[in-house]
Amino acid sequence: MGTREQMVSRLWNSTDLWSDLAELCGFGGRFCGTPSEARAREYLRGRLAAATGAPVTGRRIGYEGWQRESCALARRGAGAPPLHGTSLVRSPATPAGGLEAEVVDLGRGTLEDFRVNEADIDGRIVLVHHEYMFASGHVHRRQKYLWARERGAVGFLISSPLPGQSLVTGSSGEGGADDIPAAGVTQESAAALARVRGRHAQARIEIRTRRAPTHTENVLAEIAGRGPEWVVLSAHIDGHDLAQSAMDNASGLAVALEVARALAPFVPSLRRGLRVGFFTLEEWGLTGSRIYADSLAPAECERIAVNVNLDSVAGSPWLTALTSGFADLDPFLHDAAAASGLALRIFRPLMPNSDHANFARRGIPALRLVAGFDEPDSRLRYLLTPGDTLDKIAPSELKLAALLTAEIVLKALTADGPVAAHKTADEVRAAEHVP
Ligand SMILES: [Zn+2]
Incomplete structure (x- = not known):
């Protein structure tokens, strides 16, 4: 079996995806600064270390609690x-x-x-x-x-x-x-x-x-590939305390863990390395990912081929990629979706509504996968309300999101040429001024 077939088989047969989701929801809504967020972060550290076999890092972030x-x-x-x-x-x-x-x-x-x-x-x-x-x-x-x-x-x-x-x-x-x-x-x-x-x-x-001043941290781990470039797979940790923040964003965390687990054995032989970033303080103006993205030197930004950010990837079976104005991400994603046999809609204007926006701001091709785009009757209507609970997620939706994400990430890890062109600082500024 080739890498892709082995990856798909691992994803189909895994039961970890759902158990991770249920565990994360069990901690509560993960509102920043609460014991719920701290417990979820600790759980993610353990699960990410097990998934990648790599040390887990994360810089302390001080903020006004x-x-x-x-x-x-x-x-x-x-x-x-x-x-x-x-x-x-x-x-x-x-x-x-x-x-x-x-x-x-x-x-x-x-x-x-x-x-x-x-x-x-x-x-x-x-x-x-x-x-x-x-x-x-x-x-x-x-x-x-x-x-x-x-x-x-x-x-x-x-x-x-x-x-x-x-x-x-x-x-x-x-x-x-x-x-x-x-x-x-x-x-x-x-x-x-x-x-x-x-x-x-x-x-x-x-x-x-x-x-009161307090602190938290992002959770990161990486598996090097053959070359110097990286694919960053991300999802935000924090949520709101009205419910479990199940769709937003335990779904993205569970899928990112699953994809890391499925791909980990293959990454060392692939062209690019895989870096998984669980960012916190997302609900506080995308703070965790902003601090991370701003810490990257220009040469490090160049070496990140793409950021695939998962935020609210269940609650509807239909996924959309928000491609942040990076036009050549569109054909790349069409091909990845076609390989998986799964439907994927693409929406190009930059929507600065999740952590991918901070990568895009540094000129790094960045996309957000989201379920239920332009589907106001989907279960994503419960986001930010007491209704964002585990029972709103169908296991099949989560599985589809994992399969599609894995196809996109694998294609990015192996693609010969660039995934998409990076933007210069001037191009980023010009894009931000488009209404
Ligand atoms: Zn979110």
Whole structure:
């Protein structure tokens, strides 16, 4: 049997993929700075060492820790129903006694919605909707938050994509002095804050948080190939504490481990080496991978042929590669998918929504594999809600993601020419300025 056939056979027959996923989900949502994240990191260190037979490294990363204490929301007025919310990640605390202001409901919260209501935002709390994140026309929560902040809003609320008193979480600001208190609220609470007969609802938000310097680390291991080049396979460790962060991103971690295990025996005889990077602080503005990518000298960047980043690779059987503007990744991926017999959609514009963006920023060809792109009814709609749990993942989806990832990585490890051309710093800057 050739390398590819042996790899596929190992993947088909393995039961480790599902057990790793279940173990990772068992630790909880892996929110940065919690025992859940620390236990998951320890587990990954052991599993990555076993998968690669190589030492596991990871530099200590110091950062400003942030934990929720409480989030209380209320609408002023007789007979107002109780409201439910949870502070967004790194929201500042409100002053003692809370923050009270009128709520301006901007609906979905597109740039147009902000422009039409321009005069109504200053001094008020902005309310918008959370959108399905993996879609071409989607407006990200952080973008809406920035639009609200720069127009003088004093608070930011985002309503859950799901009915039934389901909360939603996610990042907001980056811990700066101009950040405004931000919370995710249930759809029912958002409805109670809507304008009535042209009058804005008056709301009070009280957010308490704990901040303290702390530290964490990335988890990396590598198996050298015959030549000096590398393929970096990555997935982020951290998640959110509303659920298990099963799809986002225990799925990516389990698949990366599985692919490393299946390929490890062959890598020393292949053209390129395999480096596996489990980055943390992804949900905090892609911090772990940024520190790693920024630590690479230009010559080291040149030697990374491609970054294959796995983030939320189950919850739908359909996978999409976001190829970050690297046009020649498209034919490479088409060939890899064709070899596997599996379907793969390709979406080229850079979506800076996961760790691959930091590799792309250094000019390294980088892609993110994601399930459910442009499928708002897929189970990925539960991301960032209490619904991101193990039961949303079908074992067959995870297996397909592992098979397809392994085909892509094997092709990158063996390809004679470059996987795709690197970008110069000028080309990266030019791409970033394209709207
Ligand atoms: Zn993610």
